[in-house]
Amino acid sequence: xxxxxxxxxxxxxxxxxxxxxxxxxxxxxxxxxxxxxxxxxxxxxxxxxxxxxxxxxxxxxxxxxxxxxxxxxxxxxxxxxxxxxxxxxxxxxxxxxxxxxxxxxxxxxxxxxxxxxxxxxxxxxxxxxxxxxxxxxxxxxxxxxxxxxxxxxxxxxxxxxxxxxxxxxxxxxxxxxxxxxxxxxxxxxxxxxxxxxxxxxxxxxxxxxxxxxxxxxxxxxxxxxxxxxxxxxxxxxxx
Amino acid sequence: xxxxxxxxxxxxxxxxxxxxxxxxxxxxxxxxxxxxxxxxxxxxxxxxxxxxxxxxxxxxxxxxxxxxxxxxxxxxxxxxxxxxxxxxxxxxxxxxxxxxxxxxxxxxxxxxxxxxxxxxxxxxxxxxxxxxxxxxxxxxxxxxxxxxxxxxxxxxxxxxxxxxxxxxxxxxxxxxxxxxxxxxxxxxxxxxxxxxxxxxxxxxxxxxxxxxxxxxxxxxxxxxxxxxxxxxxxxxxxx
DNA sequence: CAATGATAAAATGTGTACACTTTTGCCGCA
DNA sequence: TGCGGCAAAAGTGTACACATTTTATCATTG
Numbered sequence: 001x002x003x004x005x006x007x008x009x010x011x012x013x014x015x016x017x018x019x020x021x022x023x024x025x026x027x028x029x030x031x032x033x034x035x036x037x038x039x040x041x042x043x044x045x046x047x048x049x050x051x052x053x054x055x056x057x058x059x060x061x062x063x064x065x066x067x068x069x070x071x072x073x074x075x076x077x078x079x080x081x082x083x084x085x086x087x088x089x090x091x092x093x094x095x096x097x098x099x100x101x102x103x104x105x106x107x108x109x110x111x112x113x114x115x116x117x118x119x120x121x122x123x124x125x126x127x128x129x130x131x132x133x134x135x136x137x138x139x140x141x142x143x144x145x146x147x148x149x150x151x152x153x154x155x156x157x158x159x160x161x162x163x164x165x166x167x168x169x170x171x172x173x174x175x176x177x178x179x180x181x182x183x184x185x186x187x188x189x190x191x192x193x194x195x196x197x198x199x200x201x202x203x204x205x206x207x208x209x210x211x212x213x214x215x216x217x218x219x220x221x222x223x224x225x226x227x228x229x230x231x232x233x234x235x236x237x238x239x
Numbered sequence: 240x241x242x243x244x245x246x247x248x249x250x251x252x253x254x255x256x257x258x259x260x261x262x263x264x265x266x267x268x269x270x271x272x273x274x275x276x277x278x279x280x281x282x283x284x285x286x287x288x289x290x291x292x293x294x295x296x297x298x299x300x301x302x303x304x305x306x307x308x309x310x311x312x313x314x315x316x317x318x319x320x321x322x323x324x325x326x327x328x329x330x331x332x333x334x335x336x337x338x339x340x341x342x343x344x345x346x347x348x349x350x351x352x353x354x355x356x357x358x359x360x361x362x363x364x365x366x367x368x369x370x371x372x373x374x375x376x377x378x379x380x381x382x383x384x385x386x387x388x389x390x391x392x393x394x395x396x397x398x399x400x401x402x403x404x405x406x407x408x409x410x411x412x413x414x415x416x417x418x419x420x421x422x423x424x425x426x427x428x429x430x431x432x433x434x435x436x437x438x439x440x441x442x443x444x445x446x447x448x449x450x451x452x453x454x455x456x457x458x459x460x461x462x463x464x465x466x467x468x469x470x471x472x473x474x475x476x477x478x
Numbered sequence: 479c480a481a482t483g484a485t486a487a488a489a490t491g492t493g494t495a496c497a498c499t500t501t502t503g504c505c506g507c508a
Numbered sequence: 509t510g511c512g513g514c515a516a517a518a519g520t521g522t523a524c525a526c527a528t529t530t531t532a533t534c535a536t537t538g
Contacts, residue, residue: 015529017313017491019301043520055492058520059301062258066305068404074256075499075520081400090344090399097336098405105329160329161320162412165307166337166405173401254499256521282490294522297490314490314529 018052019059025050026060030069030080033174037082041070069172083173092223095170096216098163099151103199103215106157107208115157119200122149126193130186143189150196154203154215188225192218257291258298264289265299269308269319272413276321280309308411322412331462334409335455337402338390342438342454345396346447354396358439361388365432369425382428389435393442393454427464431457 029035047057065072071081111119128134129142155164195218202211268274286296304311310320350358367373368381394403434457441450 015313019491020313042518044518053493054520055494058298059491062298062301063305066302068400074254074259077520087399087401090340091401093340094337094399094401094405097340098333101329101332101336160326160333161307162326162330162333162408165408166333169401169404169408258521281488283488292523293490294524298521316490 018056019063022050022052022056022060023063026064027067027069030064031172031174035080037080039080040076041078041080043077067172068169088173089223089227091170091173092219092226095167096219096223098166098170099154099219100212100216102154102158102160102163102167103203104208104212105160105163106154107203107206107211109157109159110206111153111157111203115153116204119150119153119203122146122153123193123196123200125149126196130190130193139186143193147192147196154199157203185225185229188221188228192222192225195221257295258302261289261291261295261299262302265303266306266308269303270411270413274319276319278319279315280317280319282316306411307408327412328462328466330409330412331458331465334406335458335462337405337409338393338458339451339455341393341397341399341402341406342442343447343451344399344402345393346442346445346450348396348398349445350392350396350442354392355443358389358392361385361392362432362435362439364388365435369429369432378425382432386431386435393438396442424464424468427460427467431461431464434460 035041041061043054043057043061047054050057061070061078062072064070065078068081070078072078123146125146126143129139129146134142155167158164195214199211199214199218202214274280280300282293282296282300286293289296300309300317301311303309304317307320309317311317362385364385365382368378368385373381394406397403434453438450438453438457441453
């Protein structure tokens with residue numbers, strides 16, 4: 001008898017490796033812009049700071065370089081790549097296409113009950129974040145989370161490793177990451193939340209073309225919001 | 240006066256590193272399908288085979304894993320990922336979008352004289368490859384090269400590292416790589432060559448939207464060619 | 479005979495030493 | 509002062525040894 005409880009298929013990865021953990025930490029740090037663009041990463045110094053040996057650190061750096069998050073020069077080590085403005089704009093164009101494809105695939109393949117639930121939760125979280133009762137300073141963080149969750153569900157539903165990878169590298173430009181989306185005008189955010197609902201409906205109704213169209217439009221709208229916000233920032237700097 | 244000839248800006252990388260060279264070799268081998276999908280790569284064995292030490296080999300493997308060309312499991316090493324049929328189809332969808340964007344950017348930004356020349360050379364090479372005088376067995380290799388050159392020029396002209404990276408991972412599925420394109424029906428290849436000319440004209444005439452539309456259509460046509468060819472192959476296998 | 483558990487072999491992860499390259503800083507020199 | 513050029517220092521690349529984990533083998537047991 002003694003039916004041993006089989007560990008769920010999704011969690012046999014209790015044990016990770018130091019390189020893996022390091023790669024995660026550094027990836028997050030890079031996306032958060034913790035390292036200035038163009039700066040060199042000194043291996044021995046970084047290793048001391050992170051309290052690890054050079055070997056797993058190098059492993060992590062090689063991986064991140066493969067992902068395009070770092071640049072490597074033969075006897076000169078790893079550097080944080082600098083992104084031009086046009087690169088940022090291109091990233092949004094590419095991301096619009098990739099997110100659109102993800103939405104289309106999600107609509108074609110349909111949502112499992114679990115994913116549908118998560119998406120509805122994300123939308124509800126967004127509602128709460130945008131409600132008048134919510135304190136302004138909490139709003140940004142809350143909405144950023146809801147926004148990221150919404151997109152993450154679609155990425156999963158698309159069931160394509162390749163599309164996920166493409167989206168990942170589209171967001172390797174810090175400024176385009178989902179976390180930064182919140183820094184914009186409140187009205188813009190409301191419009192984008194409405195777009196989320198439309199996209200949700202298109203996916204639920206299994207309308208791939210419509211889902212793709214809406215999602216593309218949505219991401220390009222985010223691009224415009226960002227451009228406008230950058231303009232304001234620059235205008236502010238001039239004072 | 241001994242004017243020391245300054246090495247051109249593009250070639251101060253005479254010295255490379257073993258990891259780098261290994262990564263190149265392995266990348267090529269993987270794209271050529273030299274390793275069966277799903278197989279594990281034994282580090283010590285591979286190191287002996289390639290006559291290198293484990294350290295640079297591991298460095299190369301980490302990089303390739305970052306690029307998505309290999310999969311890594313914590314205490315189990317590196318494996319060649321298996322691609323489902325739907326993954327291959329998805330890759331073409333994504334590639335159509337990315338190549339389309341590249342064509343659009345190229346049309347927006349225009350071609351330098353050098354690039355324009357290279358593109359015309361590639362088209363002329365394609366003409367020669369498809370001429371009736373060309374021996375059938377040489378045709379494939381010749382056209383594959385011309386085809387790759389044509390697309391490479393557009394990728395360069397787009398001037399976007401991100402788009403290049405996206406295209407790279409779209410072609411990490413061996414079957415979608417430019418080299419394999421030639422295995423199809425000759426009439427199909429002729430049609431695609433004609434499409435190349437149209438795309439060239441759209442770019443020269445600085446018509447971004449048209450260039451993008453044509454390129455998308457072109458890549459999706461390649462997808463259909465491939466699907467048809469796969470069907471024939473399978474039908475042949477059944478005999 | 480199948481299932482189980484101990485044990486050995488093999489494979490991967492990490493620490494460290496050292497070779498080679500790049501960078502830095504210093505000194506002589508015009 | 510400014511400019512090579514040389515030597516020391518710093519930094520990266522590679523080799524190898526060892527620790528830890530996984531995998532294979534095999535005897536034991538019900």
